[in-house]
Amino acid sequence: MKHQVKEVVLKNGARGLLVNIPGASVMGYEINFRAGEYLVSKEKWEVPHLMEHVVLGANQRYKKARLFQAEFEKNGAYTNAHTSVVSVGYEAECADFEWERILRMLLLSISKPLFLREEFRAEYGNIKDELLARSNNHFRTLAISMNEAQGLLAMTDRERLRQMKNVRRKDLIDHYRRTHTTRNMRFIIAGELTSRESKIKKIIEAVSLPKNPDRFDLPNELPQNLGRPVFVTRASVKNVYFGINTFAMKRFSEPDMDALEMVNTMLTATLHSRILGEARERGLVYSMDSGVDIARAHTGWWFGAQVMVKNAPALFEIIVRELQRVKAGEISATDLDSAKQYLLGRHQRSGQTVGGTMAGYSGRYFFDYVVNDYNAIPDRIKAVSRDRITKISNQMFSDRIGGLGVLTTSTKRRELADELHHQIQPLWS
Template structure:
C-alpha cells in the first residue's frame, strides 16, 4: 500500500513473478501472448469488456511484459477500487482461452512484432546482440515478444499450461497506490484474492554465466538506417546474481559516465570534441539473473565509427586509471536520489519500482534502503565496479550503419 491523498484516485497493480525469461526456446512469446489474452474475457466479464468497464468509470488500464515479470494495472476513482480488484481477481483464475480468440490475437502480436522489431533495424540488431551476450536460446537472449515462428505455433494448450503454471495468488504481488487505506486494501484483498487457491510454483532458473567466445562484434548494415550507432554491452552483476556487491556502485558509475547531458561522455564527445550527436551509459540492477552495462554513441556526420570507439576507450581509460573524483561521485548520487524523489509524485512510478523489485527477489526493505545504499557508495567502489565489468571477455560491440551503396 502506497498512500497518497493528492487526488481522489487509486492505482491497482498486480505483478506476476513470471516473464519471457521463464520461457523455453521453441515456446518464446508465451508470457506476452498470455498478457494479451488476459483481456479476452471470463464468464463474468465478456471479451474486451474489462477495459471498456474501466473506461466507462473514468479510468484507464494497461499491461506489460518484461523478461522477469508481467504486470496489469488500472488507475481509477478511489471509490471504484473494489470494481477493478474484483475484475482482476476474476481473471487471475477464470480467463477463457479459446481458438476463436487466439487466432486473431496472434495476428495482432505478429503485427506488433513487425512494427516494433522487424521494421526497426536497431531492434533487429539488439536481438542478435542479446543472443551473443547471454548465449543463444538462454534467458534474456530470447526476445520478450517471441520469435515469429514461435508466435505462429503457440496454441490454446500452450497458453493454458503457462497460465496454470504461473498465474496464482502466491506468485503475484498486489500493490495499491493512492487515496485509500491499508485497512480497505486488506479487506478487499482478502475478499477477492483470498479465496483463490494457491498453486505449486516451480523454481525460476537463470544462468550465472553469459555467452561463450566473448568478446564479439555484431554489425548490421541496413538501408533504413538514417543515423549510425556504436554501442558496447558488458555482462554485469545484478542485485541477485554475480558479484552483487557492485550493483549500487554500477548505478553511480552509469550516471556519472553517461547518464545525463552533463556526464563525461556527453561533455567530452558531444560538447567539447563534436565526435557524437549523443552519448549515453545505462545499467539496471533489478534482474533475476545477470544484467548488462551499456555504453552507446550516435556519431556526428563528419566522424567515423573508429573515431567514436577511440574516444570512448580513452574516456574509459581515464576513469580506470583513477580519474574520478569524490565530487563527481557525489553529484551522480544526488542526481539519482533526486530522480527517485521526483518519481514519487507519480502513482505509476512507485508501484512499478516495488513491483519490479519484489518480482526479482528483492524486498520492500531493499527498496526503502536504496537511498542510503546509493549514498554510501565511495569513489573506490565506483572504480572497483568499473574494473570488474569493463573487461573484454564479457563484452559485445554492436555497429548499426546504413547499407553500403549498391548493397
C-alpha cells in the same frame, strides 16, 4: 509522495506490498507472475505474450473483450499487461472512488479468462502487427541480437514472427494453468489504503486460482564473450547504431550497485557528463544512453548510441578513454558531487505520483523479494565513494566477458565494425 509500505503474506500463498499514500486520489495495482518466455521452448516463444493478451479479454462475466474493457474504462480507469523473458504482469490505475470495483475486475480477468477462439485469432493478428512495428526499432533489434549472441535468453522480433506459426490456443491454456497460481503471484497495491487493508487482503485471498505450483526460480543465464562484433544490416540505416556490453559474473551487492549507478550517471546521464558531454561539445553525437542490469548470477553494463560513420572512431576514443580513467581512479570530487546531486534530485522527482512510487518498489520486489527502504536511498547515494566506484568499474571488466554490436546499412561496413571492436578491446585487458 509520503507513504508507508508493508509486506503481506496471504493465506493462499500470494505475497505483496501494500503502499499506503495518505490522501492519494488514485489507486495503482500490479500483479506479477513468473510466467515469461524462459518457461517455454524456442518454438513456443510467443505463448506467454499471446496468453497475456487473451487473459485481459473475455471472461466468466463479460463474454467479449470489448464488453469487459467498456465496463473497466467507463470512469477513466486504465489497464494493461506486459510480458518479459521472466514475467507476465497485469496492471491497472483508477480513481480512488472506484478502487474496489477495479481490483475485483482485474482479478476476475486474471482468474476467469475464457480463451475464446475468436479472441485468440484476433490477438494473434494484433501481436503480428505489434512485432512488426517493434522490428523497426533499431536499438531494440541490436540489443536483442547481442543478447542472443552472448548466450542470454532472447529472440529477435523477426524470429518471433517466424515462430508464431507454432502457437496453438491450447498452448496458452496450458501455460496459464501452469503459471497462474497464488503461490506464484506477487503484487503491489498503492494509494489511500487507510482502513482498506483488511478488505484488500480478503479480496485477493478469495481469488479463484489454484495454490500450486510455487514461484518459479529465476533463469540462470551465463553470458559469453564475443570474439567478433554482432553485425546486423538494415538497408535504410545510413548511420551506425552500436551497443557495447560488459558483464561481471557475480550479482553485485546493494552498495556496489549504487556505485555502478553512480559512475554510469557520471559518464552519460547528462549533457555535461564525461562521455556524452565531451562528445556533444565536439559535435560527434546527439545523444547516448547507458545502463546497468542485474540478473540471478551476473551484473551487466551497456552503452549505446547512433552515430555518423565518420564520427564513430572519435566517439569510441572518448568512451574507452573515460572508462579507463574511472578504472584508474581518476574521479574528481566535482564529478562525484555532481553525480550525487543529480541522483538525489532524480530520486525525489521519481516519487511524485502513485505510479512512480510503486515503480520504486516493483523492480526489486518482483525480482528477488527485497523491499526497498525508500527513505534510505538518499543516504545510500551520499555514501558512494571514489574507491568503491574504482573497484566496481574494474570488476565489470575483470571477467573479460563483453562485446560490441553494430547495426548499419550493409556488409560493406563490416570493416568499420571490426575496427571499432578492436578499439574497445583494451577495456578488458
